[in-house]
Amino acid sequence: xxxxxxxxxxxxxxxITINTDLCxxxxxxxxxxxxxxxxxxxxxxxxxMRDGPVAIVAEEKKKKLKYxxxxxxxxxxxxxxxxxxxxxxxxxxxxx
Amino acid sequence: xxxEMREEKKQEFWRWKESNWKNPDIxxxxxxxxxxxxxxxxxxxxxxxxxxxxxFAYSNMRTGSDSPHxxxxxxxxxxxxxxxxxxxxxxCVGTGYGRxxxxxxxxxxxxxxxxxxxxxxxxxxxxxxxxxVGGQDIKAIQCDEKGRVTNFLMNDKCAAGTGRGMxxxxxxxxxxxxxxxxxxxxxxxxxPPVSSTCVVYxxxxxxxxxxxxxxxxxxxxxxxxxxxxxxxxxxxxxxVKPQLAVTGGLAKNSGxxxxxxxxxxxxxxxxxxxxxxxxxxxxxxxxxxxxxKGKGRKK
Ligand code: SF4
Ligand code: SF4
Numbered sequence: 001x002x003x004x005x006x007x008x009x010x011x012x013x014x015x016i017t018i019n020t021d022l023c024x025x026x027x028x029x030x031x032x033x034x035x036x037x038x039x040x041x042x043x044x045x046x047x048x049m050r051d052g053p054v055a056i057v058a059e060e061k062k063k064k065l066k067y068x069x070x071x072x073x074x075x076x077x078x079x080x081x082x083x084x085x086x087x088x089x090x091x092x093x094x095x096x
Numbered sequence: 097x098x099x100e101m102r103e104e105k106k107q108e109f110w111r112w113k114e115s116n117w118k119n120p121d122i123x124x125x126x127x128x129x130x131x132x133x134x135x136x137x138x139x140x141x142x143x144x145x146x147x148x149x150x151x152f153a154y155s156n157m158r159t160g161s162d163s164p165h166x167x168x169x170x171x172x173x174x175x176x177x178x179x180x181x182x183x184x185x186x187x188c189v190g191t192g193y194g195r196x197x198x199x200x201x202x203x204x205x206x207x208x209x210x211x212x213x214x215x216x217x218x219x220x221x222x223x224x225x226x227x228x229v230g231g232q233d234i235k236a237i238q239c240d241e242k243g244r245v246t247n248f249l250m251n252d253k254c255a256a257g258t259g260r261g262m263x264x265x266x267x268x269x270x271x272x273x274x275x276x277x278x279x280x281x282x283x284x285x286x287x288p289p290v291s292s293t294c295v296v297y298x299x300x301x302x303x304x305x306x307x308x309x310x311x312x313x314x315x316x317x318x319x320x321x322x323x324x325x326x327x328x329x330x331x332x333x334x335x336v337k338p339q340l341a342v343t344g345g346l347a348k349n350s351g352x353x354x355x356x357x358x359x360x361x362x363x364x365x366x367x368x369x370x371x372x373x374x375x376x377x378x379x380x381x382x383x384x385x386x387x388x389k390g391k392g393r394k395k
Contacts, residue, residue: 002247008330015249015333045206046245048382 001047005057006065006095014066015095018055020044022091025053029092032082035068037061055091069094116155118177122147124184129387132185133379134170134201135210136163136194138232139260139345143170144376145178145185149384153177154373163194171200187387189379193232203386208237208248210378215341216243217377219365224337227364228374229327229346232260236331243378249334261295262349265319268299269312277350280316287314289322298322316351324355331360341365343374 006015016037029038039058044050061068072081073096084092124130127147135142137159144154155174159166167190175182190198191210198204207228215226221241228235238247266273287310290301298319305315342364346352348371357363369377 001245004247004249004334007251008333013333045204046208046248048203048205048209049244049385 003046003056004095005062007063011066013095016057016065016069017093017095018057019091019093020047020050020054022089023054023087024089025055026088027055028086028088029055029083032086034071034082035061037065037068038083066096114155114157114173116153116173116177118153119151122150122152124152124178124180127152129186129384130180130184131380131383131387132171132188132200133210133376133381133383134167134188134190134198135192135207135373135375135379136166136170136190136198137192137207137230137345137375138194139230139263140372141166141170141192141194142373142376143167143174144373144380145174145180146377146380146384149381151369151377151380152180154370154376156370156372159194163197164199166194167198167200187383189383189386191375191379193230202383205379205382207375208235208250209245210375210382211235211343212237212239212245212248212378213243213381214374214376214378215239215343216241217381218343218367218369218371218374219339219341222339223341223365225334225340226374227327227331227336227340227342228344229342229352230344234327234330236334236336238334238337247334249330251330261298262319262323262346262352264295265298265302265316268302269316271312271316274348276316276320277348277352277354279313280320280351281354282313283311283317286321287318289325290315290318292322320349320351321355323352324359327352327356328359336360336362338362339365341367341371341374343371345372347371 001020003018004015025040027040038055040053040055042053044054124147131146133144141159142156145152153174155170157170188201190201190204191207195204211228215223226237235250239245266276290298302315340362
């Protein structure tokens with residue numbers, strides 16, 4: 001499943017997508033993210049039939065991703081995003 | 097909150113009919129697993145009782161001041177339609193905006209999962225996109241032939257373009273909520289959309305247009321159009337694959353839905369069931385699946 005967390009507003013699209021078919025719940029993204037965007041849960045709230053842990057975006061972060069991720073996203077010379085780099089399975093992507 | 101209180105005293109144009117129903121062809125006594133789905137939304141709450149995965153009874157009510165109370169009321173109301181005692185329920189799943197506050201729930205599951213599963217049940221396995229336009233948010237979901245979510249996107253940043261906004265607007269114009277759709281088409285030509293669907297701005301804009309001599313129908317048409325455009329801008333990102341099902345409270349509002357479908361270029365599917373209960377149906381079905389997996393209350 002492609003789980004798109006975030007929002008669209010007047011200034012653009014701000015979504016983090018987690019491909020839950022790739023995610024193995026290892027928790028690397030949780031460890032590296034300075035803004036505590038991710039959490040790993042044992043039961044996927046969007047897929048009750050799934051067995052095994054999965055990463056989701058924390059409820060209270062969903063509506064402010066643009067601001068929370070700002071420090072990782074300088075307008076010039078943007079380095080690879082820590083979360084995307086840490087995820088060995090390639091499950092995480094950002095829309096902006 | 098203040099706006100809400102003021103409206104309570106006036107004639108309640110936004111108020112739709114609460115209902116409950118029982119399937120006379122199902123005997124709960126011979127059921128193996130009886131599951132309950134309770135969907136507490138921001139505007140309406142539903143309870144669905146299923147006997148072995150078939151709809152036995154449901155209720156649809158307005159959400160009250162808090163979620164536990166609304167869940168209780170929806171449950172009492174559905175049981176009222178039946179002669180089944182509450183303790184016969186094997187498993188209860190809570191979903192919706194207020195799902196974390198459904199006291200009788202054995203487990204909570206998101207509306208995303210429940211609406212996809214519910215739409216699959218109501219409309220059949222051809223559904224690939226579910227658009228749920230609720231009281232407070234809009235969700236676009238893609239699913240497979242089993243009703244399993246493959247892709248989803250949700251926008252709950254602002255109530256604009258949702259059911260609650262429409263209720264406030266209907267009240268302002270003094271048009272009953274279930275007439276909004278029809279009345280919005282009683283215009284000679286489609287007016288341009290109002291510039292904002294934000295409830296507060298749209299209200300003052302509407303008053304301005306009325307003063308300018310626009311008919312109430314014309315103002316309504318402009319608002320419906322603005323809502324349709326806003327919803328479209330949100331679902332555009334996900335993409336819409338046929339067949340399309342529209343669920344949630346706004347599904348009944350042809351004024352918005354027909355305009356939206358024109359933009360999308362698709363017709364939504366029809367069903368004999370009320371699309372508003374899709375979430376609770378999905379919840380009850382998950383309860384049934386969990387019981388079959390041996391995860392129910394009774395082992
Ligand atoms: S790092 Fe990747 S695989 Fe590991 S929990 Fe996070 S998203 Fe899932
Ligand atoms: S970009 Fe930075 S702040 Fe945003 S989710 Fe990734 S690691 Fe966290």
